[in-house]
Amino acid sequence: MHDAREASRVVEMLPRFVKALSSLRLTVVVLACGIVLVFLGTLAQEPMGLYLVQERFFKSFFVDQIAFSAAIRKASHLVFINLDPLPPEAYEAHPRIPVFPGGYLIGAVLLANLLAAHISRLRLSWNKTGILLTHAGIVLMILGQVFTDLMSNESMLSFSEGETRAYSEHVDRFELVFARDVPGSERELVVALPAALLANGSEVRRDPLPFTVRVQRMHPNAKPRQRAPMVDTNREPAATQGVGRKAILDPLPLVRDMDHRNVPGAVVELVGPKGSMGTWMVWGQLSGPQEVEVGGETWRMELRPERLYNPFTLTLLKINHEVYRGTEIPRNFQSRVRIDNPGTGEHREVDIYMNNPLRYGGLTFYQNQMNKEVLGPFSGLQVVRNPSWLTPYVSTAMVFGGMLLHFLIMLAGFVSKSAAGRSGTTPAGATASKKRNLPV
DSSP states (O other): OHHHHHHHHHHHHHHHHHHHHTOHHHHHHHHHHHHHHHHHHHHHHHHHOHHHHIIIIISSSEEEHHHHHHHHHHHGGGGTOOOOOOOGGGGGOSOOOEEEEOHHHHHHHHHHHHHHHHHHTOOOOGGGHHHHHHHHHHHHHHHHHHHHHHHOEEEEEEEETTOEEEEEEEEEEEEEEEEEEOTTSSOEEEEEEEGGGOOTTOEEOOTTOSSEEEEEEEESSEEEEEOOTTTOTTSOOSOSBGGGGGEEEEEOOOOOSTTOOOOOEEEEEEEETTEEEEEEEEETTOSSOEEEEETTEEEEEEEEEEEEEEEEEEEEEEEEEEEOTTSOOEEEEEEEEEEEETTTTEEEEEEEETTBOEEETTEEEEEEEEEOSTTOSEEEEEEEEOTTTTHHHHHHHHHHHHHHHHHHHHHHHHHHHHHHHHHTOOOTTOOOOOOOOOOO
16 A cells, blocks of 8 residues: 555656656756856866866766866956966866766756657647657757767877878877787787776786786876986986886876877886786887787787777878968868778778868768978878767758748748638638627
């Protein structure tokens, strides 16, 4: 009986809950919060950087007090109150207390509000077709953004004229890679350890590596320099083996702007079956791998950006870098590449330039960077994998089509009523009003 009463109470409360969730006031509040969120997130990009703002404002259910404070401090400049920005290390501080709804929460409540409104108020009829189509487009737009956040990724493909690449590299994710040649084959055995596993003091063991990787120091952003014997007398070399024997690894503050990049560095100890094999310094931009000899095998070790391999190759044939006369403002960045796909036998040349990306193999290649300086012609392509890339176009078309259809339906009804009024007849579907005897 008790369970039955509880179930009955829940059923009785359900209509109230749906009514509250479908409230127009809730819609206005959520949209207002969305406007504030976009405004604060835009301002916070300058001190925090684009990727951190996306993570803390839009790809989260709540905005924490640190990110919110960074945005407010930047917003104070608009009213001539120059509050000092937070130091870079403050953005990684804990605890993080939620103080404002984030993008995921606002989107979820808006979606629930829209669906609840359909359940409680909207009745299916031909006259409501345009509204239904418009709302379906809005729902698809919200869900499409969720799918994009969950399934898409971005990487970079950088090469010089004449070079061929079968992979792209993550912008901010690195991996510690060990590779050796496979005897009697042109292939190589590769073991990749994500940099996220390389915390200070951690130990990582992966088959078939014949040693354990013990992390002594890990810096999210660092830069090595040559050790000066007469100056750095009180500082030991970074490592006992490899290039670190004559170098020092200096940690650097994390950078947030889009023009710079955090390059991690670490000092790792390799422990084999017979004990420690020494320490090595690895850095994300060393010119090449370091060799490790163990058990008659030669392993190559390097810290590099995480790679995403493709079943085809791109070869950079020619670049065209044009700027406006007398300035450094870009006028045209263009790369001519050749696609070679052994799986399909396809071989063709295409041009990639601004506002004209290449869509191939589920990827989109955008012209992003170009350089014609000392290192020679160089091109950088931004590579985006987004399975739901069509949803913004489809949802926008649905919203536009729904609004147009609703306008035409209302226009047809208005024209029909006007014509009926002039002829003195009642249009189909309309109810004739009761005649009143007016005094003469």
